[in-house]
Amino acid sequence: MDRTPRLLPREFVVKIHSRCNLACDYCYVYEMADQRWRSRPVRMSAETFEWTAFRITEHVRTHALEHVDVVLHGGEPLLAGMEAIRGFLTSVRSAIGGVARFSLQTNGLLLSEDVLSALLELEVRVGVSIDGTAADHDRHRRYRSGGGSHAAVARALELLQEQRFRPIYSGLLCTIDLANDPVATYEALVSFGPPVVDFLLPHGNWTSPPPGVGAYADWLIAVFERWYRAPSPETSVRIFGEIMNVLLGGRSRVEGIGTTPTSTVVVETDGALEGPDQLASSFHGAAVTGLDVTTASFDDAARSLVPTGLPLPCHDCEVRAVCGGGLLAHRYRAGAGFGHRTVYCADMFRLIQHVRQRLNSDIAALAGRSR
Structure with missing residues (x-):
């Protein structure tokens, strides 16, 4: 019997440290429904690192994969220390070479010159979370003492922009806040020279809806117009690029846009194999598979994940x-599961229609000039 899962995992999020040196008030890991982080090990053990490296190697060899993506995550992954990160990468690469592509998502506070030099040597791409202007960022992304973190993140991004570190600069992640001016937010992010900007819709659902649902389309459309009408390209904005790609007949490469199946397996600090960790915003234990990296393969985990087909509505x-x-x-x-359209349905419909109309208008204009 064929034991290949319906969705073959190609991305693995490895939670190497389960705590954070910030206390962001919107964090889905610490502030939402699933509070299992409280009982997890603070740091991934050497044994769990070894088992994770083994499972990645096993998966690549079983399916003869040309590449897989391994995302070092947390909490704040850099709290695990560069020695642990180096050891893990060395274990994986000694077995499968460059098949595994590594990246790291960080709040930026620990990105010193020494750390960036080590990550450059290890060829680990670095994404940084920042929420726009200093005042807007510091409203949510604070230290436990209450102070804002923007100044420290900005210093790290000044380093990351330097020519020597540009090869590992993967982009910026910004959580949308409707209280923030959309164009000012975009321009603040672009000032750091990112190759890519990701805008994250606040996590919520039909039981616990995000604040202001229905108004996100206007916010994103304002950013789209500023980005699309720039005299020369400034950066890539992932949500807009993926929508345009699908509208023009391509396939999306990200979860939440398009109908291309995606399957991400998360390895927690205790070795638990779980589904996408944003499910923590849904209910306690939403991402649980009941499997562990010491006894189950990534294929086993994929077979346990919630199906991601198009909802009936x-x-x-x-x-x-x-x-x-x-x-x-x-x-x-609650009580009905995941078989619904997104709580952002109205927002996504309006955004997609706006992008479609802009593309159709510009394509028609180009066609007219070519006659």
């Missing part, structure tokens, strides 16, 4: 191929 929607029903965590309703 979306089948007659004219933008279903672009929206794809939205991010799984945003479809949840």
Whole structure:
């Protein structure tokens, strides 16, 4: 019997440290429904690192994969220390070479010159979380003492922009706050020279809806117009690029846009194999598979994940191929599961239609000039 999972995992999020040196008030890991982080080991043990390296190697060899993506995550992953990170990468690469592509998502506070030099040597791409202007960022992304973290993150990004570190600069992640001016937010992010900007919709669902749901389309459309109409390209904005790619007949490369199946397996600090960690915003234990890296393969974990097909209510929607029903965590309703359209349905519909109209208008204009 074929034991290959319906969705073959190609991305692994490895939680190497389960605590953080910030106390962001919107964090889905620490502030939302699933509080299992409290009982997890603070740091991944040497044994769990070894088992994770083994499972990555096993998975690549079993399926003869040309590449897999390994994301070092947390908490704040740099709290695990560069020695642990170096040892883990060395174990994986000694077995499968460059097949595993490594990246790290950080709040930026520990990105010193020495740390960046080590990450450059190890070829680990670095993404940094920052929420726009100093005042807007510091409203949410604070130290436990209450002080804002923007100044420290900005110093790290000044380093990361230097020519020597540009090869590992993967981009910026910004959580949308409707209280923030969208164009000012975009321009603050672009000032740091990112190759890519990711805008993250606040996690929420039908039972616990995000604040201001229904107004995110206007916010994103304002950013889209500023980005799209720039005299010359400034950066890539992932949500807009993926929507345009699908509208033009391509396939999305990210979860939450398009209907291309995605399967991400998370390895927690205690070795638990779980589904996407944003499911923590849904309910306590939403990402649990009951499997462990010491006894189960990534294929076993993938077979246990919540199906991600198009929700039934979306089948007659004219933008279903672009929206794809939205991010799984945003479809949840207590007592009824994940079989709903995204709580951001109205926002995504309006955003996609706006992008479609802009593309159609510009394509028509280009065609007219070519006659």
